[in-house]
Amino acid sequence: MKAPAPATPTGLKKACSQCNLFELCLPFGISDSDIVRLDELVAAQRKVKRQQPLYRTGDPFEAIYAIRTGSFKSDVLLEDGREQVTGFQMTGEILGLDGIGTGLHSCNVIALEDSEVCVISYPKLEELARVIEGLQHQFHKVMSCEIVRDHGVMMLLGSMRAEERLAAFLINMSQRFTARGFSPTEFHLRMTREEIGSYLGLKLETVSRAFSHFQEEGLISVQQKHIRILDGEGLKKLVQHQAGTR
Amino acid sequence: MKAPAPATPTGLKKACSQCNLFELCLPFGISDSDIVRLDELVAAQRKVKRQQPLYRTGDPFEAIYAIRTGSFKSDVLLEDGREQVTGFQMTGEILGLDGIGTGLHSCNVIALEDSEVCVISYPKLEELARVIEGLQHQFHKVMSCEIVRDHGVMMLLGSMRAEERLAAFLINMSQRFTARGFSPTEFHLRMTREEIGSYLGLKLETVSRAFSHFQEEGLISVQQKHIRILDGEGLKKLVQHQAGTR
DNA sequence: TCACAGGGTTGATGTGAGTCAACCACCCTT
DNA sequence: AAGGGTGGTTGACTCACATCAACCCTGTGA
Numbered sequence A, B: 001m002k003a004p005a006p007a008t009p010t011g012l013k014k015a016c017s018q019c020n021l022f023e024l025c026l027p028f029g030i031s032d033s034d035i036v037r038l039d040e041l042v043a044a045q046r047k048v049k050r051q052q053p054l055y056r057t058g059d060p061f062e063a064i065y066a067i068r069t070g071s072f073k074s075d076v077l078l079e080d081g082r083e084q085v086t087g088f089q090m091t092g093e094i095l096g097l098d099g100i101g102t103g104l105h106s107c108n109v110i111a112l113e114d115s116e117v118c119v120i121s122y123p124k125l126e127e128l129a130r131v132i133e134g135l136q137h138q139f140h141k142v143m144s145c146e147i148v149r150d151h152g153v154m155m156l157l158g159s160m161r162a163e164e165r166l167a168a169f170l171i172n173m174s175q176r177f178t179a180r181g182f183s184p185t186e187f188h189l190r191m192t193r194e195e196i197g198s199y200l201g202l203k204l205e206t207v208s209r210a211f212s213h214f215q216e217e218g219l220i221s222v223q224q225k226h227i228r229i230l231d232g233e234g235l236k237k238l239v240q241h242q243a244g245t246r
Numbered sequence C: 001t002c003a004c005a006g007g008g009t010t011g012a013t014g015t016g017a018g019t020c021a022a023c024c025a026c027c028c029t030t
Numbered sequence D: 001a002a003g004g005g006t007g008g009t010t011g012a013c014t015c016a017c018a019t020c021a022a023c024c025c026t027g028t029g030a
Helices: A032-038 A122-131 A133-159 A162-179 A193-200 A204-216 A232-241 B032-038 B122-131 B133-159 B162-179 B193-200 B204-216 B232-241
Strands: A042-048 A053-055 A063-069 A072-077 A083-089 A108-111 A115-121 A186-188 A220-223 A226-229 B042-048 B053-055 B063-069 B072-077 B083-089 B108-111 B115-121 B186-188 B220-223 B226-229
Touching: A032 A122, A032 A133, A042 A053, A042 A063, A063 A122, A072 A193, A072 B133, A083 A133, A083 A193, A083 B133, A115 A122, A122 A133, A122 B122, A122 B133, A133 A162, A133 A193, A133 B072, A133 B083, A133 B122, A133 B133, A133 B193, A162 A186, A162 A193, A162 A204, A162 A226, A162 A232, A193 A204, A193 B133, A204 A220, B032 B122, B032 B133, B042 B053, B042 B063, B063 B122, B072 B193, B083 B133, B083 B193, B115 B122, B122 B133, B133 B162, B133 B193, B162 B186, B162 B193, B162 B204, B162 B226, B162 B232, B193 B204, B204 B220
Parallel strands: none
Antiparallel strands: A042 A115, A053 A108, A063 A115, A072 A083, A072 A108, A186 A226, A220 A226, B042 B115, B053 B108, B063 B115, B072 B083, B072 B108, B186 B226, B220 B226
16 A cells, blocks of 8 residues: 555556557557557556455546456445445456546446556546547447446346346356457356346345256356356357246 | 438527527536537437337447437347337437447437437537537546446346335436426326336336335325326335345 | 227236255365 | 355245236327
């Protein structure tokens, strides 16, 4: 802690231009000549230990964050203590967009494992976005995609049954791991059953039962947090073709 | 229909600078001197008849829309026909943000009554946002608020019981009517029970029963789509203090 | 004036997921 | 190697909401 020194300026220069995540991240689609100018965008990097918050509800909004390593969950709390997990974020994804509207963050973001983020000063981002067209557009895209993602979650929560939700969740995780160069069929979940349940609007017992049921059906194999997808097509059918009751 | 003539350029000039909605809309917070420059932003106005779409899933994204009169619902459809209403929009609110990310719209937007929107060319908006700082910031705010709103809906769908959801919905509607100069306690819903249900992740019968129950409790009075809130505090208590089960 | 249609209400019954509770399997620490 | 704590699984039972179905408004048009 202490007063953090200018955060390893060495590793920082050429933050974006050298980052292997850039095609998933904010700089995507920006010309080579412009991309070096982005390096000044990343004011610092910040490490966040497992279970520690990147920011909390009510914190003043100053920056957005790009995940360099690790993963996070975001959640909203009701006064009576109920938690709703609003998303899980992986490398290259952007955090903090919830704060722009009011100047205060409106959710909590917690590291699911020891993680590291690039701190992107928001005033600086606005400034650069006015000059670099590609950055402006990419930033808008990121926000728009977040809105579309949220609509997908609403669909999930509002219109799907428990096993459909979990199947959709697994497919989504698989796709995102794939985009990051990991196996589409075998991965390690960083979140607990309870967190998955909160995200999907289910209780942890229901999540656990659904996992077991999928395993019985030969769709997946589960060992704690290790998931192996045996029948991806079967999972996809579950999501869409199961005659919906709700 | 036909090839639409330059859409009543008379009524259009000074679209924003004269609009009584501007404090709810995109131009909010922009200096008087800049606001006249916004008038060129609104390429046209468009009338949409009740039940007609403003745009549909898959339509190419070209513009965003500010609601001038009337109201809309947005929804997402699953292949098997299930519908999820993702929101209800009123005057001054912005539609179309879902299209920026992919270049295609990802939901349907349908007028709940005969309505009128300002068509804001997106390329033009990006261009102007690079010049008018206030516009850039306000646009980002609008998108951010949309994300925060969506998180609220997730909370609702994921963690609240039927009557809590409906109470939250009524409170939200009341606030938005108030912001538009209408009565906080008496208003006319433009959507059906089924649409409310879809939005809240409930069946229309459940919505209807909850309305009836609220009426029995003396919280509201309902006559078809006319709602009168008799005990706003009671409604608020319902949302937060009911010991949550889910 | 009547009749029809779409939207809304209400009741009886069913069921998917929640609740409660016991138990298990991993760490992690000592 | 033992012990404790956290996270996960499974079973028995309950309940909130869905489903099915009948009926009732209200507005519209012939």
